Amino acid sequence: EPEVTQTPSHQVTQMGQEVILRCVPISNHLYFYWYRQILGQKVEFLVSFYNNEISEKSEIFDDQFSVERPDGSNFTLKIRSTKLEDSAMYFCASSEQQLAKNIQYFGAGTRLSVL
């Protein structure tokens, strides 16, 4: 069964450093998403991406964050200068279509620890 793959599973970084979280969405999917879950809190939407553009972003997704689809298979989330409060589990998801009733398939997540 096709799946969304995220690497690394755990990333440890120092405050102020840049990190790139990587995702390989399901191959025929066209819509890509990042969500995050701070420990003990809700899974929160960060950004959706389609046709090499951001479709929507939340208020969390500030100038420190960026997304990119550098090639035909990868989808990345970059945090330019990490803060302690960026420590969270980051989930990548993909879907075939944008429709609200379209199923989003999630990866296993990358746990980001900012020290």
Next chain:
Amino acid sequence: AQSVTQPDIHITVSEGASLELRCNYSYGATPYLFWYVQSPGQGLQLLLKYFSGDTLVQGIKGFEAEFKRSQSSFNLRKPSVHWSDAAEYFCAVGAITGGGNKLTFGTGTQLKVEL
């Protein structure tokens, strides 16, 4: 804006007992509702979804959920729980906003199964 409430943070049931996990949503239009499950080290796996039609929907692993518009609820049920059902369960509502598509999640319910 849409929101999801899962009132129970932790639930413990005995193996073989029935299970009901509560979910209440707030959304102005017809909601698209989902239940996801997250096992340790795994991604979010879709259990079931409700888009329209029959208000009782069947999912994988013997789960079902009932949409009740009058109560704004979408509770998840299973008649007989197995030890392998121990996981975290998330209710979510899908919506198209601002040209994107995002899921809004509840805080999750951690299910523990006693043998």
